[in-house]
Amino acid sequence: MILTNKMIKNELKSISNINNKISREIKNGNLIKLKNGLYETDSTIPGYLLATTIYGPSYLSFDFALSYYGLIPERVVNYTSATYDKKKKKVYKNNFGLYLYRDIPKNVYYLDVKMIEENGYTYHIATMEKALCDKLYTLKPLKDLKELEYILFKDLRIDEDKFKTLNKKAICNLAQNYHSTNVNLLAKYIKEVNNE
Numbered sequence: 001m002i003l004t005n006k007m008i009k010n011e012l013k014s015i016s017n018i019n020n021k022i023s024r025e026i027k028n029g030n031l032i033k034l035k036n037g038l039y040e041t042d043s044t045i046p047g048y049l050l051a052t053t054i055y056g057p058s059y060l061s062f063d064f065a066l067s068y069y070g071l072i073p074e075r076v077v078n079y080t081s082a083t084y085d086k087k088k089k090k091v092y093k094n095n096f097g098l099y100l101y102r103d104i105p106k107n108v109y110y111l112d113v114k115m116i117e118e119n120g121y122t123y124h125i126a127t128m129e130k131a132l133c134d135k136l137y138t139l140k141p142l143k144d145l146k147e148l149e150y151i152l153f154k155d156l157r158i159d160e161d162k163f164k165t166l167n168k169k170a171i172c173n174l175a176q177n178y179h180s181t182n183v184n185l186l187a188k189y190i191k192e193v194n195n196e
Contacts, residue, residue, distance in 0.1 A: 001120070002053055005037040032095050040096070047096035049121040051079040054092050055101050058083040059113045059124035062102075062138065065131035071162050082126065082134050084109045104134050108177045112170060129170040132158075136182035145192065148185045168194055 008022060008031075015021050022039075025031040031039040034054050048068075051060050062080035066072045078098045083090070090101040112130035116123055126134060135156070142148050152158045168190045175187035 001041045003039045034094050035092050051081050052123040054099050061126040061131045061134040065126045069128045071158050133174045133183045137180045141181040145189050
């Protein structure tokens with residue numbers, strides 16, 4: 001269960017030195033510090049369940065989501081998330097892992113994101129299409145479709161069978177909102193692959 005300082009202080013208001021009590025609970029392993037003022041009570045839960053709560057608004061995306069959906073072969077151990085209007089990357093490290101947050105354009109932030117409830121926790125994650133668009137958005141601008149194809153299948157090692165299952169309409173809709181050379185190239189490439 002995720003607890004904030006305020007929740008703990010309300011629970012323990014009869015104790016005179018709450019901060020000492022919190023420190024003892026951390027030392028005894030009853031509380032695991034996620035960041036200042038935020039704690040978890042269960043050391044066995046998967047770290048991705050905490051990503052949306054640690055820093056927000058945010059949703060899991062980029063390499064983590066690409067791996068989650070099986071688009072890339074690597075098992076990603078860092079929890080990569082998208083946010084907006086923060087102007088700089090944020091990084092949090094705790095017992096559950098490394099959490100990385102980076103900006104995407106605000107006008108696409110709320111598009112194609114799923115809210116999932118799991119074991120009493122709620123987290124947000126990009127769809128496959130959105131995760132790929134987010135990833136391409138963060139790369140330097142590509143020159144043409146040939147370079148895009150190389151990046152997709154050689155550099156990122158996107159699974160070609162999974163790539164064929166992507167929703168081309170969703171990618172084309174997203175491309176209109178990113179204003180990104182790379183995402184526009186992806187939309188164009190997907191149309192060409194489907195002979196449109």
